[in-house]
Amino acid sequence: xxxxxxxxxxxxxxxxxxxxxxxxxxxxxxxxxxxxxxxxxxxxxxxxxxxxxxxxxxxxxxxxxxxxxxxxxxxxxxxxxxxxxxxxxxxxxxxxxxxxxxxxxxxxxxxxxxxxxxxxxxxxxxxxxxxxxxxxxxxxxxxxxxxxxxxxxxxxxxxxxxxxxxxxxxxxxxxxxxxxxxxxxxxxxxxxxxxxxxxxxxxxxxxxxxxxxxxxxxxxxxxxxxxxxxxxxxxxxxxxxxxxxxxxxxxxxxxxxxxxxxxxxxxxxxxxx
Amino acid sequence: xxxxxxxxxxxxxxxxxxxxxxxxxxxxxxxxxxxxxxxxxxxxxxxxxxxxxxxxxxxxxxxxxxxxxxxxxxxxxxxxxxxxxxxxxxxxxxxxxxxxxxxxxxxxxxxxxxxxxxxxxxxxxxxxxxxxxxxxxxxxxxxxxxxxxxxxxxxxxxxxxxxxxxxx
Numbered sequence: 001x002x003x004x005x006x007x008x009x010x011x012x013x014x015x016x017x018x019x020x021x022x023x024x025x026x027x028x029x030x031x032x033x034x035x036x037x038x039x040x041x042x043x044x045x046x047x048x049x050x051x052x053x054x055x056x057x058x059x060x061x062x063x064x065x066x067x068x069x070x071x072x073x074x075x076x077x078x079x080x081x082x083x084x085x086x087x088x089x090x091x092x093x094x095x096x097x098x099x100x101x102x103x104x105x106x107x108x109x110x111x112x113x114x115x116x117x118x119x120x121x122x123x124x125x126x127x128x129x130x131x132x133x134x135x136x137x138x139x140x141x142x143x144x145x146x147x148x149x150x151x152x153x154x155x156x157x158x159x160x161x162x163x164x165x166x167x168x169x170x171x172x173x174x175x176x177x178x179x180x181x182x183x184x185x186x187x188x189x190x191x192x193x194x195x196x197x198x199x200x201x202x203x204x205x206x207x208x209x210x211x212x213x214x215x216x217x218x219x220x221x222x223x224x225x226x227x228x229x230x231x232x233x234x235x236x237x238x239x240x241x242x243x244x245x246x247x248x249x250x251x252x253x254x255x256x257x258x259x260x261x262x263x264x265x266x267x268x269x270x271x272x273x
Numbered sequence: 274x275x276x277x278x279x280x281x282x283x284x285x286x287x288x289x290x291x292x293x294x295x296x297x298x299x300x301x302x303x304x305x306x307x308x309x310x311x312x313x314x315x316x317x318x319x320x321x322x323x324x325x326x327x328x329x330x331x332x333x334x335x336x337x338x339x340x341x342x343x344x345x346x347x348x349x350x351x352x353x354x355x356x357x358x359x360x361x362x363x364x365x366x367x368x369x370x371x372x373x374x375x376x377x378x379x380x381x382x383x384x385x386x387x388x389x390x391x392x393x394x395x396x397x398x399x400x401x402x403x404x405x406x407x408x409x410x411x412x413x414x415x416x417x418x419x420x421x422x423x424x425x426x427x428x429x430x431x432x433x434x435x436x437x438x439x440x441x
Contacts, residue, residue: 024345027338027348028344050294050340119343
């Protein structure tokens with residue numbers, strides 16, 4: 001016992017080093033299911049407020065670009081409104097294909113964002129007080145951005161598509177696959193599990209599928225940039241050019257499915273069998 | 274003594290702010306990402322107790338982690354760097370002993386010494402950081418290249434900062 005103590009005291013530097021490394025490793029490995037450690041992420045009060053004030057200064061210099069983006073958004077919405085009005089007039093009340101699915105949108109501002117890590121996160125300036133909960137989808141003007149993971153009262157953080165821990169159910173030409181980022185270039189991601197009998201061409205649109213309760217069906221994810229079929233493989237190797245520009249995100253909308261919880265709970269019954 | 278502690282505390286805060294608000298937003302084609310904040314560990318006085326050095330390095334990394342949503346990654350890399358610092362100083366210093374009032378700065382120790390000192394420690398930190406971030410040796414070349422580019426960028430920033438800010 002005394003020898004052990006003497007050893008510990010003599011090597012205290014090395015042992016402290018090992019302890020600190022062990023703590024860091026525990027943090028790294030457990031982060032995904034470490035929701036209890038709320039203070040250790042960018043949605044906490046101090047870092048959230050700092051990023052908030054920083055981004056208000058930053059956004060001031062981005063005003064032109066943001067205006068452009070918003071007016072573009074307006075234009076698309078107005079066009080969609082016109083389509084809806086037209087079809088209402090022409091066909092009377094259009095039968096809703098997505099009946100039972102009801103999505104609401106909460107606008108938010110991106111106050112922190114990265115593209116250069118392997119696990120990229122975004123911080124939004126809305127939190128639980130605005131009705132945001134974990135597992136809600138985030139979409140930008142140009143398409144899917146990510147999913148909310150942590151929420152505090154005034155802020156929330158989410159994994160963006162550029163996060164190797166997250167993959168997204170997407171479809172191309174009505175075939176379903178899963179979209180995952182490879183951690184190399186922030187403009188491109190890979191679409192897996194598309195069987196090779198599907199006819200593909202460069203420029204095909206990749207949109208969200210109806211299989212997840214996070215996103216409504218048909219939100220743009222990106223376009224097919226390149227596809228290969230390795231011999232002996234059952235699936236295509238598809239490179240997708242992401243439609244959202246992750247380097248210049250400023251305004252996004254958080255989507256929530258009013259009946260999403262009901263759907264997940266119902267689906268859970270099946271997995272319990 | 275109090276003034277000195279305050280001096281290093283201010284340096285800690287400024288370096289962290291510069292890192293999270295400015296440098297974390299810099300990236301060229303996803304490759305180059307400088308981590309200037311390690312300068313804090315480089316500039317601590319020679320007389321810093323080894324245990325304190327480790328704790329300071331760890332907390333520096335942890336603060337950067339909290340802002341960057343990368344819990345543990347910077348903390349482990351910084352702890353590693355703090356662990357190596359005394360060994361590196363012992364290895365590359367040719368003089369028998371370092372004078373009490375000397376600090377690890379260019380003007381005290383000379384350009385060559387400071388360059389070697391920062392190169393070894395920054396390289397150790399960045400390689401550790403990038404490999405722990407990927408957490409595998411899959412895509413070794415890609416990760417290695419990312420670290421090399423970032424090492425060069427960080428070193429350039431450190432040397433520039435030595436001539437502009439810490440000139441005195």
